[in-house]
Amino acid sequence: MxxxxxxxxxxxxxxxxxxxxxxxxxxxxxxxxxxxxxxxxxxxxxxxxxxxxxxxxxxxxxxxxxxxxxxxxxxxxxxxxxxxxxxxxxxxxxxxxxxxxxxxxxxxxxxxxxxxxxxxxxxxxxxxxxxxxxxxxxxxxxxxxxxxxxxxxxxxxxxxxxxxxxxxxxxxxxxxxxxxxxxxxxxxxxxxxxxxxxxxxxxxxxxxxxxxxxxxxxxxxxxxxxxxxxxNRHAYTAAQASVLYDLVDARSRAGSLSHVYDGRIGEFVSVPELLGSIAECPTTHLRHVLGAKFGPQDVDYPTVDVLWKKVYAGGEGRARYLEDVAKRGASEWRLTGHIANxxxxxxxxxxxxQLFETPAGLSSRxxxxxxxxxxxxxxxxxxxxxxxxxxxxxxxxxxxxxxxxxxxxxxxxxxx
CATH class of the missing domain: 2.60.120 (Jelly Rolls)
Structure with a gap:
């Protein structure tokens, strides 16, 4: 075929x-x-x-x-x-x-x-x-x-x-x-x-x-x-993603933003994959910051920490993160725990x-x-x-x- x-x-x-x-x-x-x-x-x-x-x-x-x-x-x-x-x-x-x-x-x-x-x-x-x-x-x-x-x-x-x-x-x-x-x-x-x-x-x-x-x-x-x-991949929800905020923010402040351990599923979650999948939702704050020139595929290891600090750090950033995961969680959402090579x-x-990207549409398929x-x-x-x-x-x-x-x-x- x-x-x-x-x-x-x-x-x-x-x-x-x-x-x-x-x-x-x-x-x-x-x-x-x-x-x-x-x-x-x-x-x-x-x-x-x-x-x-x-x-x-x-x-x-x-x-x-x-x-x-x-x-x-x-x-x-x-x-x-x-x-x-x-x-x-x-x-x-x-x-x-x-x-x-x-x-x-x-x-x-x-x-x-x-x-x-x-x-x-x-x-x-x-x-x-x-x-x-x-x-x-x-x-x-x-x-x-x-x-x-x-x-x-x-x-x-x-x-x-x-x-x-x-x-x-x-x-x-x-x-x-x-x-x-x-x-x-x-x-x-x-x-x-x-x-x-x-x-x-x-x-x-x-x-x-x-x-x-x-x-x-x-x-x-x-x-x-x-x-x-x-x-199977991990079926994710807004509630699950919300719990990860403090873990990811702490990692960002420590200067090591790649993976965080999600104890509820017993596995590591890739932060670039998490944010890249959020950016697939066109109405999120993160997608707005990426603008017309960039997209979910540009959320990788070099950029993820910059994006986190710009969009999600601090009190207002937490509120934006919770809004974004609520929007993303309204539709199918699955994560592999890896960012794609x-x-x-x-x-x-x-x-x-070596370059990494978030495969377009994978998290919703x-x-x-x-x-x-x-x-x-x-x-x-x-x-x-x-x-x-x-x-x-x-x-x-x-x-x-x-x-x-x-x-x-x-x-x-x-x-x-």
Missing amino acids: THSIPHPTGVVPPLARLVMKTGSLETLRPANVAHWTKIAEMLRAAFPQGGAQRDDVHLFTSYSAHGLAQPEVVTEHDTKLMTVARLLLEHLMEANGQWSYLKAQPWFTDGGHLVAIDANYYPNREVKGGQPQFHKDTAGNNVFVNLLFDNPDPIPATEWLVDVGEPGFRRRLLQESLLPPGYLKDLDEARLHLRATTAADEPVSGGVTEGANTYVSWVDDLIWHATPTDV ASTTDPGAPGSS RRRNSDPATKVDVLLALLTQIAKGHPRSFLRTWVRVIPRNSEEGRRAFPQR
Whole structure:
């Protein structure tokens, strides 16, 4: 299947068409199923669970330039195995439409940028037992992500929601320093389209995969995703949030405003997530202070203390806080206890840094995995996987765009 967004008639922006695609390799590329079965077998033998790697193995990075028949490949592993894995992943990207998009872009065809594909192998990425941790797989220059699972049976599916919010101010600045203007324009057009066509109450996708050999392909900047879990988020109320005021205010005065412990639920609450979710209500004092230029996605670790002192500190601030949580508590309100990682540091992306944001709309959306019937399906799939001794193993690609004249680009093509 593809994503569940109803597209209106007319032209759909190219990245909106690619925003999320998932299904079985048997349907997408049936000719490659036998290849993937053999490659997965070789990967399991080469990189067994509990080996030298802790979680994942970096297999290779391939660099493609317009006009070159073959990419440059950098790897420390068996060349033949890496070659067949690379060809399989390229077939996946051709079938899901990513390569067609990339090869048609002027910033690629004019030779100004390269496409770098990082491939990693996970021998066994276990399903989480705690709150979902939504994030993006990027250091600012990652455009597509692909997962290809080695699953003979249905497994718990990756959880995801479309990111219809504008990038946070810091993320936007990072993107402008790393990505071609043409790609940023395509992102903006896709975001406008998705915002107009995505229902505000569309549940966070999850559940169980359809069939075997599952692939998941998406536009990284337009999706928040998480390793699946059947644990519910914390349903919050105005009364619960009101009790946190003194704890948060004390933390602010101590200069350590990140998390506070909520004894009633027995877990920590992320203050940026709490305030970011309050800012999603357009009539709150906090949203008014953020103004038109900023939004909930800009409530992160660097700004949360400034916002607290400006809006909620002191006697009048307490009154504003109580008013705001009453307004926010009038509708669905759920917290994960985490703030989402919107960008990470990558040595290959100069200027990249770890950035955090509040995913737009997440606190008011239901998750499929919190539905009782879906929860049973997820649990049964997980127990079946464990009973049969099948690890949650998969290939992952990060598809990055890098300037050809960058340090990384010059290393890939030193003589060209």
